[in-house]
Amino acid sequence: MMILIMMTLTSCPPNCPPPPPKELCQWANRFLKNGVTIHTNLGEEIFGRPRKVAIFRRDVYAMAHMKEVSNSIIVMYMSCLYQKLHKFKMLHMIAFIDPAQTGVLGCGNPTERARSLSACYAKGKSGQIFLVPYNSGCHWMLTVVNPAEEVVHFMDPLKRRLVTGEWKTIVDNSIKIYNAQKTKKGRKIVTWKNCKGIPEQQGDKTCGFWIMHYMKDIVEDKNQEWSAKWDRKGSNMYTQDDIDEVRAEWAQYVAQFQES
Numbered sequence: 001m002m003i004l005i006m007m008t009l010t011s012c013p014p015n016c017p018p019p020p021p022k023e024l025c026q027w028a029n030r031f032l033k034n035g036v037t038i039h040t041n042l043g044e045e046i047f048g049r050p051r052k053v054a055i056f057r058r059d060v061y062a063m064a065h066m067k068e069v070s071n072s073i074i075v076m077y078m079s080c081l082y083q084k085l086h087k088f089k090m091l092h093m094i095a096f097i098d099p100a101q102t103g104v105l106g107c108g109n110p111t112e113r114a115r116s117l118s119a120c121y122a123k124g125k126s127g128q129i130f131l132v133p134y135n136s137g138c139h140w141m142l143t144v145v146n147p148a149e150e151v152v153h154f155m156d157p158l159k160r161r162l163v164t165g166e167w168k169t170i171v172d173n174s175i176k177i178y179n180a181q182k183t184k185k186g187r188k189i190v191t192w193k194n195c196k197g198i199p200e201q202q203g204d205k206t207c208g209f210w211i212m213h214y215m216k217d218i219v220e221d222k223n224q225e226w227s228a229k230w231d232r233k234g235s236n237m238y239t240q241d242d243i244d245e246v247r248a249e250w251a252q253y254v255a256q257f258q259e260s
Helices: 021-031 057-065 071-088 110-123 166-181 207-220 226-230 240-255
Strands: 038-042 051-055 094-096 129-135 140-146 151-155 191-194
Touching: 021 057, 021 240, 051 071, 057 071, 057 240, 071 094, 071 129, 071 207, 071 240, 110 129, 110 166, 129 207, 140 166, 140 207, 151 226, 207 240
Parallel strands: 094 129, 151 191
Antiparallel strands: 038 051, 129 140, 140 151
């Protein structure tokens, strides 16, 4: 059993916000032992296919103590944001792609990942943008793909510019495959836009919290003007209260699936 599972959750850190995160933290310390999880089955409407999700004790620990977050943590928050899109009547505008289909570890070779992304675009609605969390192996980034317009917005919480590399090639190829399947000629070069004005992460291993907040900002922007706000360098930042809001939303959503 992993050492992280054995870490105590009884005493939450000073930056752990009030309930619901604190209550979930205390509940997990009592009930999430010996491999017990908070789990649910997500319908295919979110990612285009059914998805089983399990939240372990170590995941609650990570959210309480602002440690490195797992795919499952990201997926549960995306499910939470999906409910907001439904409430805002914006499901035709924004779609999500499961990070289990994109990351470096355990997601297949570059060709398989490009085809997987393309299949997601094909299941989407015309004109939708796709929020694609990507983990390079030790760091979370967010890519926003508009396959119809062949435009990609890139958001790295460390504010590094991605010029070349495997991930760029995968996304470019996914759009080319999508165009080929639609018998659309497409442009020779996909347009990548580096979002220079995004808030930069503070602290080590906090990138996951920042990309969750990027997705939150995009989903809650009913006019979809987020790209203009982040196109230029600026002094945008997230305070601890901003990040705590994401943590609280996640905990409140996950708590719905508790079994006492």
